[in-house]
Amino acid sequence: xxxxxxxxxxxxxxxxxxxxxxxxxxxxxxxxxxxxxxxxxxxxxxxxxxxxxxxxxxxxxxxxxxxxxxxxxxxxxxxxxxxxxxxxxxxxxxxxxxxxxxxxxxxxxxxxxxxxxxxxxxxxxxxxxxxxxxxxxxxxxxxxxxxxxxxxxxxxxxxxxxxxxxxxxxxxxxxxxxxxxxxxxxxxxxxxxxxxxxxxxxxxxxxxxxxxxxxxxxxxxxxxxxxxxxxxxxxxxxxxxxxxxxxxxxxxxxxxxxxxxxxx
Amino acid sequence: xxxxxxxxxxxxxxxxxxxxxxxxxxxxxxxxxxxxxxxxxxxxxxxxxxxxxxxxxxxxxxxxxxxxxxxxxxxxxxxxxxxxxxxxxxxxxxxxxxxxxxxxxxxxxxxxxxxxxxxxxxxxxxxxxxxxxxxxxxxxxxxxxxxxxxxxxxxxxxxxxxxxxxxxxxxxxxxxxxxxxxxxxxxxxxxxxxxxxxxxxxxxxxxxxxxxxxxxxxxxxxxxxxxxxxxxxxxxxxxxxxxxxxxxxxxxxxxxxxxx
Amino acid sequence: xxxxxxxxxxxxxxxxxxxxxxxxxxxxxxxxxxxxxxxxxxxxxxxxxxxxxxxxxxxxxxxxxxxxxxxxxxxxxxxxxxxxxxxxxxxxxxxxxxxxxxxxxxxxxxxxxxxxxxxxxxxxxxxxxxxxxxxxxxxxxxxxxxxxxxxxxxxxxxxxxxxxxxxxxxxxxxxxxxxxxxxxxxxxxxxxxxxxxxxxxxxxxxxxxxxxxxxxxxxxxxxxxxxxxxxxxxxxxxxxxxxxxxxxxxxxxxxxxxxxxxxxxxxxxxxxxxxxxxxx
Numbered sequence: 016x017x018x019x020x021x022x023x024x025x026x027x028x029x030x031x032x033x034x035x036x037x038x039x040x041x042x043x044x045x046x047x048x049x050x051x052x053x054x055x056x057x058x059x060x061x062x063x064x065x066x067x068x069x070x071x072x073x074x075x076x077x078x079x080x081x082x083x084x085x086x087x088x089x090x091x092x093x094x095x096x097x098x099x100x101x102x103x104x105x106x107x108x109x110x111x112x113x114x115x116x117x118x119x120x121x122x123x124x125x126x127x128x129x130x131x132x133x134x135x136x137x138x139x140x141x142x143x144x145x146x147x148x149x150x151x152x153x154x155x156x157x158x159x160x161x162x163x164x165x166x167x168x169x170x171x172x173x174x175x176x177x178x179x180x181x182x183x184x185x186x187x188x189x190x191x192x193x194x195x196x197x198x199x200x201x202x203x204x205x206x207x208x209x210x211x212x213x214x215x216x217x218x219x220x221x222x223x224x225x226x227x228x229x230x231x232x233x234x235x236x237x238x239x240x241x242x243x244x245x246x247x248x249x250x251x252x253x254x255x256x257x258x259x260x261x262x263x264x265x266x267x268x269x270x271x272x273x274x275x276x277x278x279x
Numbered sequence: 280x281x282x283x284x285x286x287x288x289x290x291x292x293x294x295x296x297x298x299x300x301x302x303x304x305x306x307x308x309x310x311x312x313x314x315x316x317x318x319x320x321x322x323x324x325x326x327x328x329x330x331x332x333x334x335x336x337x338x339x340x341x342x343x344x345x346x347x348x349x350x351x352x353x354x355x356x357x358x359x360x361x362x363x364x365x366x367x368x369x370x371x372x373x374x375x376x377x378x379x380x381x382x383x384x385x386x387x388x389x390x391x392x393x394x395x396x397x398x399x400x401x402x403x404x405x406x407x408x409x410x411x412x413x414x415x416x417x418x419x420x421x422x423x424x425x426x427x428x429x430x431x432x433x434x435x436x437x438x439x440x441x442x443x444x445x446x447x448x449x450x451x452x453x454x455x456x457x458x459x460x461x462x463x464x465x466x467x468x469x470x471x472x473x474x475x476x477x478x479x480x481x482x483x484x485x486x487x488x489x490x491x492x493x494x495x496x497x498x499x500x501x502x503x504x505x506x507x508x509x510x511x512x513x514x515x516x517x518x519x520x521x522x523x524x525x526x527x528x529x530x531x532x533x534x535x536x537x538x539x
Numbered sequence: 540x541x542x543x544x545x546x547x548x549x550x551x552x553x554x555x556x557x558x559x560x561x562x563x564x565x566x567x568x569x570x571x572x573x574x575x576x577x578x579x580x581x582x583x584x585x586x587x588x589x590x591x592x593x594x595x596x597x598x599x600x601x602x603x604x605x606x607x608x609x610x611x612x613x614x615x616x617x618x619x620x621x622x623x624x625x626x627x628x629x630x631x632x633x634x635x636x637x638x639x640x641x642x643x644x645x646x647x648x649x650x651x652x653x654x655x656x657x658x659x660x661x662x663x664x665x666x667x668x669x670x671x672x673x674x675x676x677x678x679x680x681x682x683x684x685x686x687x688x689x690x691x692x693x694x695x696x697x698x699x700x701x702x703x704x705x706x707x708x709x710x711x712x713x714x715x716x717x718x719x720x721x722x723x724x725x726x727x728x729x730x731x732x733x734x735x736x737x738x739x740x741x742x743x744x745x746x747x748x749x750x751x752x753x754x755x756x757x758x759x760x761x762x763x764x765x766x767x768x769x770x771x772x773x774x775x776x777x778x779x780x781x782x783x784x785x786x787x788x789x790x791x792x793x794x795x796x797x798x799x800x801x802x803x804x805x806x807x808x809x810x811x812x813x814x815x816x817x818x819x
Contacts, residue, residue, distance in 0.1 A: 063405055132517070136514055241401075
């Protein structure tokens with residue numbers, strides 16, 4: 016979705032700063048100004064809109080605290096494990112469904128309709144199975160990430176240009192050679208895209224589970240800031256989290272994009 | 280082989296996979312039932328399917344699940360109206376003012392990949408523990424795709440249709456209402472369908488997390504009471520509702536746009 | 540390899556014997572190819588020509604070993620084929636380069652499959668890239684090339700496997716007319732240089748006459764051998780030959796054969812469309 020808006024940039028004026036950049040700066044400054052004004056107006060509850068200075072101070076404090084990085088590590092580990100388990104099982108199931116018309120007709124519609132359902136409501140069950148530790152968060156992340164990966168890989172497999180398969184066969188490629196040299200590279204875009212979607216929902220699933228019940232991780236820190244009504248800190252944490260999530264998404268996308276330009 | 284025989288043969292082949300799929304689902308539940316009844320699986324972790332089905336009656340009579348369903352549906356529809364008004368308008372405005380689109384579209388796209396639902400504690404502070412926190416959460420989390428799809432729809436209008444409009448000397452307003460908007464409706468509907476699904480997911484999730492509102496709260500409530508069979512039944516109900524919601528939206532889209 | 544392509548010399552290296560192919564469709568069985576037999580001699584350029592719907596592509600898949608639901612036997616140097624044969628190299632009608640491989644890696648693909656060391660296969664690939672005239676594009680990706688260039692990459696890839704028989708299914712069908720003529724020249728030049736035994740499936744009469752030693756004309760559904768025409772034009776040939784008088788005679792002769800089949804095909808299509816219209 017990130018590259019829907021690739022537009023011709025407006026001609027750069029002599030100053031060297033394009034109107035787009037100017038508008039962006041203006042919007043950011045405008046929002047910040049209104050924000051700061053609201054913070055000092057006293058119209059809203061205390062700290063609902065904290066001053067930028069307070070948020071900045073907390074942001075700095077956050078980024079220099081070892082405790083934050085510990086919790087970040089916990090969450091990253093959970094999301095990573097979820098992506099690994101959910102992603103690899105998703106790819107395996109996707110390949111099975113994509114390769115076999117019968118299996119696809121028998122089971123794919125269940126996955127298709129179960130995909131866009133709320134996953135967080137399974138959390139009570141995950142706690143029953145895996146306890147209140149990181150395992151239940153990993154389980155929820157895995158459950159979330161499995162569906163988009165499986166569906167994307169299955170669709171990608173069916174979309175492989177049939178002539179490429181015929182080329183492989185005409186050169187008498189073996190089964191393993193067909194998988195490694197034709198099927199997987201031909202499916203690289205849907206696989207990357209599935210992992211990108213999977214990463215997004217695994218992140219959401221894991222973090223939401225952490226906010227519900229846990230004693231470590233970024234989700235825990237956020238809900239902790241809420242319960243102590245430490246709004247500047249909560250804003251600081253949300254900002255860092257969003258930057259990280261958007262960055263990770265862009266990174267996976269960039270990785271997938273590079274694939275088609277540089278050699279495999 | 281006669282044509283009729285071939286036709287018969289092919290329809291028979293068509294329904295087999297569906298039967299196998301459904302059959303394996305039923306078989307799975309039967310095996311679970313068996314494993315639990317024989318004690319191989321702990322019934323205090325996984326209640327037997329028969330017990331889950333049995334507890335539906337309780338959910339209907341004691342927990343008033345249909346009322347909760349209507350509460351959640353109401354929240355979704357409110358968020359849906361807001362998405363339609365603000366999302367589509369936002370997309371149209373961004374398309375109308377090219378500079379705005381160039382400045383902000385990547386931001387909106389970035390927002391689409393951020394875990395916006397994590398802002399629910401923030402919303403809880405701003406709106407309080409009430410239905411507006413839930414609705415706003417559904418609205419905000421689903422807004423980016425609606426805006427992006429609206430822009431995509433309008434800007435992918437075929438050049439020749441725009442030229443047709445020009446050749447009839449349409450005013451900019453006529454050009455928009457008679458050409459651009461109808462041409463982009465299919466894509467806008469796709470955006471709204473995505474948006475409504477995101478809204479439902481986030482609304483039920485927020486209800487569960489903040490323990491307020493309709494179906495999501497019911498699950499939280501039952502889980503906190505250690506009513507295991509009830510929790511499973513409520514989860515099944517929510518899954519059923521979201522699948523039906525999803526199917527209805529797909530049907531509606533196909534019905535509204537006869538030729539995609 | 541046989542000496543200069545004198546069509547009458549030598550026994551056939553590729554033999555198709557009583558090939559019949561039926562397809563089951565919802566509207567009943569269709570006889571696509573009906574009892575087709577022919578042989579291709581070493582060094583010979585044989586074209587199979589026919590209207591669309593004559594089962595040409597089916598024949599291509601049978602000879603290539605990609606379709607095995609046929610009756611009859613295809614043999615290479617006396618050996619019956621049971622699947623894709625190592626002596627047959629196929630060039631497909633569709634765009635078939637691997638978009639994720641550079642030109643060099645595309646051409647080296649068949650060498651990679653047989654486990655040739657990297658340095659060696661890159662060197663071999665360069666040789667065939669040069670042969671199709673794509674020097675300087677070794678490290679480009681197919682997405683950066685034109686359709687004609689991509690088709691040359693496919694040709695080089697097949698040549699790199701050094702097949703005894705080159706089997707091509709309308710390799711120029713998706714290209715514009717000018718590109719098609721120039722590429723035809725290139726193929727002709729390579730074929731003459733390598734004395735490459737070639738079987739070309741096509742519906743283009745000028746292309747067939749320009750390149751072939753013999754042309755096999757097929758009938759519209761079911762596809763049968765209608766006639767085999769010897770093309771007695773001097774070699775080496777280039778596209779300039781199309782302006783010669785004898786060339787025109789061959790074209791006219793084959794067109795008169797094909798015209799009847801093509802119009803049968805057109806009538807069948809019209810009838811089919813009418814039936815479809817009435818049914819819906």
